[in-house]
Amino acid sequence: MATDFALRAALEAILTVAETPLNLVTLAGALEVPIAQVKNELDGLVEEYQSANDGLGRGFELREVGGGWRLYVRPQHDWAVKLLVANENPAKLSQAALETLAVIAYRQPISRGQVSSIRGVNVDSVVRTLLSRGLITELYTDAETGAAMFGSTEMLLEVLGINSIEELPAISPYLPGQDDID
Secondary structure, three states: OOOOHHHHHHHHHHHHHOOOOEOHHHHHHHHOOOHHHHHHHHHHHHHHHHHOOOOOOOOEEEEEEOOEEEEEEOHHHHHHHHHHHOOOOOOOOOHHHHHHHHHHHHHOOEEHHHHHHHHOOOOHHHHHHHHHOOOEEEEEEOOOOOOEEEEEOHHHHHHHOOOOHHHOOOOHHHOOOOOOOO
């Protein structure tokens, strides 16, 4: 299939302004072209970005993440973006929120009470914060206990730059005396 530079340019324009990953159906529908053609041009853009600058790549890369395609800063250029945003004081998660998020991500589905038991503190307000930021969601209500069961969202996967929760690193290397647990 020949390269369609006009389609590539249109895809780049859309992906530049996209706030979330866009799936093939959405991209093909927006541009009124076959899905296979969109996939071919996206694959071409990935290769083009990777091979640019004598194989060093561009400052960004195109990745399929969270069920869709999105432009990301290459990891080796994170430092430049961090310098830019260092003075903007973005809303960061507290240590308590990060710990709660980690428990939910690794142990999902999990209830609020189970998270509180693991952390040893009440997590009601932290769970509300994580829900409001779209990082976790209520998956279902446990039929036996009536407890809401929580899990991670596509937004969390997107923020972490992974496709699935299975891509989280093994936690055992970070726990003292837990070498045999994954």
